[in-house]
Amino acid sequence: MSVRSKGLDFSEGRLVQVLSNKIASLQILLENSENGQALTQLIKGLYPSEIAYLLQHLEEEQRRKCVLWMKSQFDAEILLFLSPSLRKEVVDLFDISELSRILMHLESDDVLSILRDLDAIHYQKALNDFPPEKSRFFLERLRYPQCTASSLMQSEVLIFPDHWKVIQALEHMRSYHTPRFYDVFVVDDERRFLGSIELSTFVKCQEEDLLSEVMTRSVHAIPMDWRQDEITFMFRLYELISAPVIDKDARIIGVITVDDVMRVIEDKVAEDFMHLGGIHASDFHKTVSKTSLGRLNWLLITVIDAVLTSLVIHFFEKVLHFKQGLIVLMPIAAAMGGNSGIQAATVAIRALATKELNTLNSVRFLWKEVSVSCFNGSLLGVGLGGLAFLWFKDIRVALVLGGAVLFNMLWAGIAGTLFPMIIARLSGDPALSSGPLLTTTTDVFGYGLFLGLSYFIFKF
Amino acid sequence: MSVRSKGLDFSEGRLVQVLSNKIASLQILLENSENGQALTQLIKGLYPSEIAYLLQHLEEEQRRKCVLWMKSQFDAEILLFLSPSLRKEVVDLFDISELSRILMHLESDDVLSILRDLDAIHYQKALNDFPPEKSRFFLERLRYPQCTASSLMQSEVLIFPDHWKVIQALEHMRSYHTPRFYDVFVVDDERRFLGSIELSTFVKCQEEDLLSEVMTRSVHAIPMDWRQDEITFMFRLYELISAPVIDKDARIIGVITVDDVMRVIEDKVAEDFMHLGGIHASDFHKTVSKTSLGRLNWLLITVIDAVLTSLVIHFFEKVLHFKQGLIVLMPIAAAMGGNSGIQAATVAIRALATKELNTLNSVRFLWKEVSVSCFNGSLLGVGLGGLAFLWFKDIRVALVLGGAVLFNMLWAGIAGTLFPMIIARLSGDPALSSGPLLTTTTDVFGYGLFLGLSYFIFKF
Incomplete structure (x- = not known):
């Protein structure tokens, strides 16, 4: 027995x-x-x-065919689930008047x-097809900072x-079409935010309860100029399902x-x-x-990097004659530094994104990364230096490689931490x-470092 | 005027x-x-x-002091918001009986x-302090596959x-304490899932409506053995706020x-x-x-990588005498390949995670990445080869570098796509x-490639 009347049937597999x-x-x-x-x-x-999911998996030609087929009954919500580049491809299949017609049924943020x-010309045209007050509304909203x-x-x-009672709110909800909501927001006569009621609490209220009595006051509202990272932080911190957005006078605007x-x-x-x-x-x-082109x-x-590296090698080529296996070991210090630097940077970037890393603990974090680099750098420097000695039976080669690995990993730790923070x-x-x-x-x-150390150790 | 009775006051800044x-x-x-x-x-x-946020920002010693201070009134919910490593640190400050006491107030999944x-011994001990039926329940749940x-x-x-009416459900909700919920799930007499009602629809219903009449049938339930990636895909696809979990007989179990x-x-x-x-x-x-240690x-x-690279250079060192600036250009092809490979792998990994890439379109994706590598590889191969020619005035050097860059980028594109898929x-x-x-x-x-091409071009 299937309970599904619409949509894919996942009981099939x-x-x-x-x-x-x-x-x-x-x-x-x-x-x-x-x-x-x-x-x-x-x-x-x-x-x-x-x-939308199916469209994403068709080849471009088939996708075009499919969208054109659906055109007359195309549901604009499909657009919301497409990845940005595909959305543009599909939107371009509609002319402007068709587009504003299908957009009419969506919620304002969508x-x-x-x-x-x-682009500017297209949305100007699309807006012309909306009713004037809607068009004005969207134009104003489009001017808000992204x-x-x-x-x-x-x-x-x-x-x-x-001052409303629960029953009044209920009657209002029943008589108007409303999009899905999760919290009931309570305001004063000036539309200023006072508190909110979770819907699962609201259903339990008695009809005669006053909203002001059942609402929770200690609820966070989001000022309209808050950035995305502040909003996501707030939602995570308080496990919010919905939150009111307020203007400078604490009035709810969305x-x-x-x-x-x-x-x-x-x-x-x-x-x-x-x-x-x-x-x-x-x-x-x-x-x-x-x-x-996008990846170029x-x-x-990387080309600049490669050219700079070549110049460094070129600079030392004249003075150094790359004996004793130096040429064989040349790329090692760069590889070790590159990878340990990326490790440090990865942790820093993520900690910055989650707001775990900030000005308060940045010095402590830098210091820790330097210690980690010292530890791993010494360990691998000695290890690789030892290997080099076993191979070439020359303590100078071992010193050059070990030193270059240690110092480059130290630099990588510092740069990997500082670059993201700066x-x-x-x-x-x-x-x-x-x-x-x-x-x-x-x-x-x-x-x-490798070639410079070689120069000093072998020349003097 | 502040509306806050508890929590941080973000109106301050x-x-x-x-x-x-x-x-x-x-x-x-x-x-x-x-x-x-x-x-x-x-x-x-x-x-x-x-x-929890404040604790994360204290130094270890201060954090210990702070937790010990709060111990008697410690709210176990704090633990849920700590990162895993910190959570362990804080949990270790409590002895087992204290821990089970504070855990008692949390929801089962928490x-x-x-x-x-x-670890096994600790949770066995913690469970002993729970009431027997709770302890049995948790033991059984802990056996479910992670x-x-x-x-x-x-x-x-x-x-x-x-067969219940809306008013019966409401009365039930009012008489029992329930954690926050977002949808009302409707079942038959055997607890089998039949449909659900969004809370914002439920509040609008009349008291005498039958639940079976107002519920939506086409709603997705999640089989208990579904993996996390399938669940997140489902929530995203249907923008769910909550979904019932069902066992093999379609009975709701959570x-x-x-x-x-x-x-x-x-x-x-x-x-x-x-x-x-x-x-x-x-x-x-x-x-x-x-x-x-974790980063080692x-x-x-990388050390193995470096040693292998050294062996390759060593192999060619004997037969090739690294004239004509070859030594200067040696690292370039490896760097270009490494970075373009990571680019291809990044896109593949992400597309696999979002289920955009699957068996249906994998060949198409591989083919596209090969084309991209061909394009960028030719462009950069010709460019870098040209630079090399200008520098060393030797067409052979240019051919070696250009060829090595092109072929290595081609390989990087294939490997960067295939490795994640395999x-x-x-x-x-x-x-x-x-x-x-x-x-x-x-x-x-x-x-x-660079040294092999050098060998063939310069020796013959």
């Missing part, structure tokens, strides 16, 4: 398999255009998020997130005056819900992840040419620092 | 500043032991999550998550028979809520991030010695693959 089967049947239906009715039926039986993806509470919030918010925050948190960690790997944003759905900037920095202080993205900047310095230092 | 000020006052109070009363007052006025952190729905869920769940899922999602991305940076788990709060394994792989297929963690494994192969290939 493991999740990924059910989705794969669905994609396969969709692909077959798209191949033969006479299957129109079956296609319509398949799509009608699915949730927007499911359709409309805004789609409008923001359009990545703040005011751009993340949804304007549809349920608020009730504190609400932020946990699903928005979840997306922000995940996007942020994923972005850091991408930056650490030398990618600006996931290019999974991008074309080959766009992907190639980091590779060009960049964060300058309001940059610390995750961008670690890759190119760090690797370049550890490479140049690694070769420089 | 920016979030981080408010927290910093609080940490500073806490530190001052801890310095002087005669401030006992002021300290108690400060702590009493804060939420458990706020106390008790379990703390018990799981203890990282599945059954270990993530909370057993306290509100369910109502489908509920998973969005806050648990949010933590899982964030932990997973953060874990991938750490692995990409060559760290097993954030060691931000660990001691120098533990941090050093990846550094030891490791995921073998049920390993793809993020662990990219760093060491990939870098070692691109280094060895980079030097090998």
Whole structure:
């Protein structure tokens, strides 16, 4: 017995398999255009998020075909579940008047997130097709600074005056269509936030209770100019499901819900992840040419790194004749420094993102990383130096390699900690620092230290 | 006018500043032991999550002092907000009977998550202090496989028979204490899941409505053996706030809520991030010695990488006399390959985590990455070869460098895509693959290709 009337049926097997089967049947239906009715039926039986997932797995041509087929009954919610690059691809298949027609049914924050993806001319045109007061509203909202509470919030918010009784609030809820909500917010006569009632507490109240008596006062409201990282921190700290957004006079102007925050948190960690790997944003759905170009900037920095390294080797080439196996051991110090530097930077970037690392404990953290580098640097310096001695039977070679490894790992520990902290202080993205900047310095230092030490030890 | 009766007051300034000020006052109070009363007052006025945040920012000695001070009125919820390593540190300050006493007040899933952190002897002892039926319950739950729905869920769940009326459900809610909930789950007489009602829909129902009439049937329940990644995928796909967990007979045995899922999602991305940076788990709060040892394994792989590279250079050293600036250009191909490989691996790891990459599109993805590598490899190969020609005025040098860069980047693109996919297929963690494994192969290939090409071009 299945309880499902709509959506995928996961009782058929493991999740990924059910989705794969669905994609396969969709692909077959798209191949033969006479299957129109079956296609319509398949799509009608699915949730927007499911359709979005299937669309992501089609090839570009098939996706185009599928969207054009659904066009007349296209649910704008599908757009919300597409990755940004695919969303743009799909939006471009609609002309502006069609687009504003389908957007009409979305909640305000969702409309805004789609409008923001359009270029200026396009969204101006899309807005013209909205009713005037809506159009004015969106224009004003689009002017709010991005990545703040005011751009993340949804304007549809349920608020009730504190002198109302529970029954009055209930009757109001019953008589108006409201989007899903999780907390009841209570305000004074000027719309100023006073307190809130969790819905699971609210249902237990007696009809004659006054809202002002049952509400909790010690609840956090989010000022409209708060940045995303402050909002996510707040939601995590208090395990919030929804929170009111207030203006300078403490008046409620919107609400932020946990699903928005979840997306922000995940996007942020994923972005850091991408930056650490030398990618600006996931290019999974991008074309080959766009992907190639997008990855070039980091590779060009690697070119600079490589050229600088070559210059360092070139500088010493004239004075040093690379005897006694020095040439064989040359890349080691750079590799050790590079990897230990990335380790330190990874911890620093993550701790900055979770707000565990801040000005209060930065000196302690730096000091700890220096100690760690000293410890591991000495250990590996002695180990690798020992290996070199066994190989080349020359204590000077061992000293050169061991010293270069130790000092470069020490530098890597300091730079891996300081670079992200400095960049964060300058309001940059610390995750961008670690890759190119760090690797370049550890490479140049690694070769420089190794060859410089060789010069001094072998020449004198 | 402040609406706050408890917790930090963020109207005083920016979030981080408010927290910093609080940490500073806490530190001052801890310095002087005669401030006992002021300290108690400060702590009493804060939420458990706020106390946890402050504890994370104290030095170990101060933290110990602070926890011992709070011991008699210690709220176990504080433990839930501490990072795992700190949680262990704090738990160790309590003896077992104190621990079971404070754990008594938590919800079942929270008790379990703390018990799981203890070693076998300790949690056995802690369980002995619970009432027998609770102890049996936890023992059984601890046997459920980790990282599945059954270990993530909370057993306290509100369910109502489908023949009940709304008023009956309301009366039941009013007469029993229930933890916060977001959906009302409806079951048949055998406790089998039939459907659910969002709380914001439920409040609008009339008292005489039958639950079976107002519930939504097409709602997803989570089988108890589902893995974390399937659960998070489900929550994202349907923007769920809570979902019932069912056993093999579709009977509801618990509920998973969005806050648990949010933590899982964030932990997973953060874990991938750490692995990409060559760290097993954030060691931000660990001691120098533990941090050093924890980072050694990846550094030891780097040592193997370095030794292999040296052997490659050594192999060619005898036959090649490194003239014409070859020595200067030697590290370039390895660096280019390493970084472009990490780029490809980063995209693959992330796409695997979000289930965007799967068996259906893996060939297409591999093909795209090969094309990207060809494009960027040709571009940079020609560019770097050109630079080498300008520098050394020798077309052979240019050919060696250009060829080595192109072929190594090609290999890096293939390996960066294949390694994570293969490791995921073998049920390993793809993020662990990219760093060491990939870098070692691109280094060895980079030097090998450069020197091998030199040998062929200069010798023949």
